[in-house]
Amino acid sequence: MMSARRFSSVSPVFALLAVAVLLMPAVAAAQDAQQGQVTFTRDVAPILQRSCQNCHRPGSIAPMSLLTFEDARPWARAIKEKVRLREMPPWYVDKRIGYQEFLEDRSLTDEQIATIVQWADSGAPRGNAADMPPPVDFGDRLKWTLNDPPDMVVTMPQWYTVKANGPDEKVSFYAESVIEEDRYIRAVETKPDPGSFRVVHHSNTSLMHEEEGWNDFLNEYAVGKQADMFPRDSGRLLPKGSRIVFNVHYHSVGEEIKSQSQVAFWLYPKGIVPKYEVHTMKVGRNDDLDIPAGEITRHDGYFQLPKAAMLLGFQPHTHIRGHRQCLEGIDARLRGDDNRPEPAKTVVTTRSPQQQKAEVKQQTQPQPEPQSAPAFDSSQLSAEIASLEAELAKDVERYAKRPRVSRQNSAATMRDISAWYRDEWRKKVERIGNLNYPDEARRQQIYGSLRMLVTINRDGTVQELRVIESSGQPVLDDAALRIVRLAAPFAPFTGELAQKYDQVEIIRTWRFERGDRLSSR
Numbered sequence: 001m002m003s004a005r006r007f008s009s010v011s012p013v014f015a016l017l018a019v020a021v022l023l024m025p026a027v028a029a030a031q032d033a034q035q036g037q038v039t040f041t042r043d044v045a046p047i048l049q050r051s052c053q054n055c056h057r058p059g060s061i062a063p064m065s066l067l068t069f070e071d072a073r074p075w076a077r078a079i080k081e082k083v084r085l086r087e088m089p090p091w092y093v094d095k096r097i098g099y100q101e102f103l104e105d106r107s108l109t110d111e112q113i114a115t116i117v118q119w120a121d122s123g124a125p126r127g128n129a130a131d132m133p134p135p136v137d138f139g140d141r142l143k144w145t146l147n148d149p150p151d152m153v154v155t156m157p158q159w160y161t162v163k164a165n166g167p168d169e170k171v172s173f174y175a176e177s178v179i180e181e182d183r184y185i186r187a188v189e190t191k192p193d194p195g196s197f198r199v200v201h202h203s204n205t206s207l208m209h210e211e212e213g214w215n216d217f218l219n220e221y222a223v224g225k226q227a228d229m230f231p232r233d234s235g236r237l238l239p240k241g242s243r244i245v246f247n248v249h250y251h252s253v254g255e256e257i258k259s260q261s262q263v264a265f266w267l268y269p270k271g272i273v274p275k276y277e278v279h280t281m282k283v284g285r286n287d288d289l290d291i292p293a294g295e296i297t298r299h300d301g302y303f304q305l306p307k308a309a310m311l312l313g314f315q316p317h318t319h320i321r322g323h324r325q326c327l328e329g330i331d332a333r334l335r336g337d338d339n340r341p342e343p344a345k346t347v348v349t350t351r352s353p354q355q356q357k358a359e360v361k362q363q364t365q366p367q368p369e370p371q372s373a374p375a376f377d378s379s380q381l382s383a384e385i386a387s388l389e390a391e392l393a394k395d396v397e398r399y400a401k402r403p404r405v406s407r408q409n410s411a412a413t414m415r416d417i418s419a420w421y422r423d424e425w426r427k428k429v430e431r432i433g434n435l436n437y438p439d440e441a442r443r444q445q446i447y448g449s450l451r452m453l454v455t456i457n458r459d460g461t462v463q464e465l466r467v468i469e470s471s472g473q474p475v476l477d478d479a480a481l482r483i484v485r486l487a488a489p490f491a492p493f494t495g496e497l498a499q500k501y502d503q504v505e506i507i508r509t510w511r512f513e514r515g516d517r518l519s520s521r
């Protein structure tokens, strides 16, 4: 079971240090902009410092520097277009709907955009040199987001050479060192060396525990991503005996480049166990994702929080096929046909249970200002929301009717009451499989592995059986299916498992190995 009180996905936290410094000049700029000429030094530079320069400076990820007037002037038209279209700075949160209060939000306000547009339209003047704000000190942020040095850095065991030309590659590297004791993480950041930003599409790290046999997602770097910093009193467990695995997606850029990723940890002192444990996990399943050609479709996935949790952040990842992603909290106590008054109710908020309690107490006193929900005034938007609401209501209903399935989860902390059942199941299938090892495969020495999904009903019968990754050998795929059918029915659910679930889902990799042995993991 999950011991956490908080739950997080990867949090989109950006450019921490630039923010506080520059808020004031930006406000002043908006006022001056109404009065007279908009200039670079007084009005535009503060905006660039706050929202652009972390990427647009030498050695960072953007194609050109925007540190000085000389740097920015030639780009005035392009800057105007990119900010007007809200393509820069990259900020993919839909401004018209849903939760908006993100930490370190570096997107531009309408006034800031107007200031930049006016500057470009009036010939992009420099202005008075004395107005220029002092340059931002980015410290060593090309290296790590946090200024204080990390407590521990784990480096990929070797440099990898990305060829000048070639297809994209995804390569895994296993760090040699093993974590020696349980520690809690305050902040974590994965990064390639600054010389290879151009070729690294993503660099993911995970924790692997060979003895206990699990592998758990840790942290992702993708272009522009910075450290995950957990709030006070919360931390993620770095378990003793685990090792770091890097999985890096490389993309050739016409020039041979060597690359090496690192992951840095800022830890709580030894022996300190923070009050809240952070978990990072994939939510919503889409194993059955099927996008019909030439159509726009919508796909939904669900994830049930095992207990009250606070959402620290989320990271949509859809590559180029996906256009929008929406994360909503569904209160299991609501029914589909409930008459919900406010569209904003379906929006995920990050208010913690403790704060909610505090709000209830305040009700007896003069009414506090209500936690403001975004105001929707455009009628088109309301219509859009109404139709989303209707769809959602249907989803909630469908969801309530779904069988309760105990799904497989690789996270060690999530090992659930069905672990024992899965294990017994595996032993039975392996035994039957080895007794019925496919003759043809034996004769022709065909080996290989495949991934299979099996859903078992509470009475032990098989609800669904399907190969989700073929071995490429029909003999082996068929044999695996046949073996499960031979082994069925399985034990009926008992005890807590029977109380809580209608089905257990088991996904395993089956190996038909040399020595004509069948094993599964």
Ligand code: HEC
Pocket (backbone or CB within 6 Å): 047, 048, 051, 052, 053, 054, 055, 056, 061, 062, 063, 075, 078, 079, 082, 083, 088, 089, 090, 108, 223, 224
């Ligand atoms: C998170 C990093 C990041 C931030 C912040 C950012 N940019 Fe960019 N910018 C990029 C990257 C990367 C590219 C190149 C994108 C591409 O080639 O598709 C780019 C491209 C551009 C371009 C187009 C350059 C060309 O070749 O046409 C302009 C103009 C631009 N940015 C302006 C800005 C401005 C103005 C801001 C702030 C208001 C800003 N950017 C903030 C990363 C960033």
